[in-house]
Amino acid sequence: MRILFVGDVMGSRGRDMLATYLPQLKGRYRPQVTIVNGENAAGGRGITGKIYKEFLQAGADVITMGNHVWDNRDIYDFIDTAKKLVRPANFPVKTTPGHGYVYVQVNQLKLAVINLQGNALMAQSLDNPFYKADELLAEIHRQTDLVFIDFHAETTAEKEALAWYLDGQVSAVVGTHTHVQTNDARVLPQGTAYLTDAGMTGAYDAILGVKPEKSIERFLTQLPTRYEVKEDGRGVLGGCFVDLDETTGRARKIEPVKINADNPFDFDA
Known part of the structure; x- marks a missing residue:
């Protein structure tokens, strides 16, 4: 099974990059499932x-979320009926709307897509993502061994630890949240594909997608500064491609995807 994942889409510049390049990436990788962090x-x-x-119309099969899931209150109006949107599964089950995982049907197979949020250095302290993964997999493995996790977390250590903890139990653990693509894509010994962070999709000449002057001001003054998303200029798209063995659920390969002015998209590459 071929999976294309696109990391944190940031503002209108990110949406433009997704609309422009997702069809081209689909042409190159021929994914059977496309997942976008929104x-x-x-x-x-x-x-x-x-x-x-718009993301579904552009070709996404699942949209994952993270710590900003509730920032736009519009989400309360549609999250319970949005069958292809998953928020972090380790929010309290009894009080949180929406769903923490979803199944995608691909011919006779099912892929489970789970969204989890880390606790280390995050403003929210949610249910332990390790124990939540155990709980979910006890149910999911009754239906499929094909499992993709978007782990939205701050620290490299927590992301790596979850991947090693689940090595051989899930097909892939791909990190989001820190917006900078890491250079550590690999398949772990028991067959779980791993990447610490897929990177962001948005403005390239920015700091994590934010106007540089606003980010720099905070470091210079040590005063609260309102970040402003950079919505123009050159763009970047970060993500990864994962190829899975449909019989075992283990990953055959994971390949980072990066498009920017210094890494222009070449369809024939």
């Missing part, structure tokens, strides 16, 4: 119903 899609904070539908 937690920053609406001006850097959350997602709207309109953007959710």
Whole structure:
């Protein structure tokens, strides 16, 4: 099974990059499932119903979220009926709307897509993502061994630890949230594909998608500064491609995807 994942779509510049390059990436990789992280899609904070539908129309099969899932209150109006949107599964089950995982049917096979959020250095302290993964997999493995996890977390250590903890139990653990693509894509010994961070999709001449002057001001003054998403200029798209053995659920390969001015897209590459 071939999976294409696109990391944190940041604001309108990110949405433009997705609309422009997703069809071309699909042409190259021929994915059977396309997953897009959309937690920053609406001006850097959350997602709207309109953007959710735009992503599906652009070719996404599942939209994952993260710590900004509730920032745009529009989400409360559609999250319970959005069958292809998953928010972090380790929010409290009894009080949190929406779903933490979803199944995607591919011919006779099912892929489970799980969204989890880390706890280390995050503002929210959610249920332990390790124990939550155990709980979910006890149910999911009754239906499929093909499992993709978007782990939205701050620290490299927590992301690596979850991947090693679940090595051989899930097909892939791909990190999001820190917006900078890491150079450590690999398949772990028991067959789980891993990448610490897929990178972001948005403005290239920015700091994590934010106007540089706003980010620099915070470091210079040590005062609260309102970040402003950079919505123009050159763009970047970050993500990865994962190829799975449909029989075992283990990964055959994981390949980073990066498009920017220094790495222009070459369809024939």
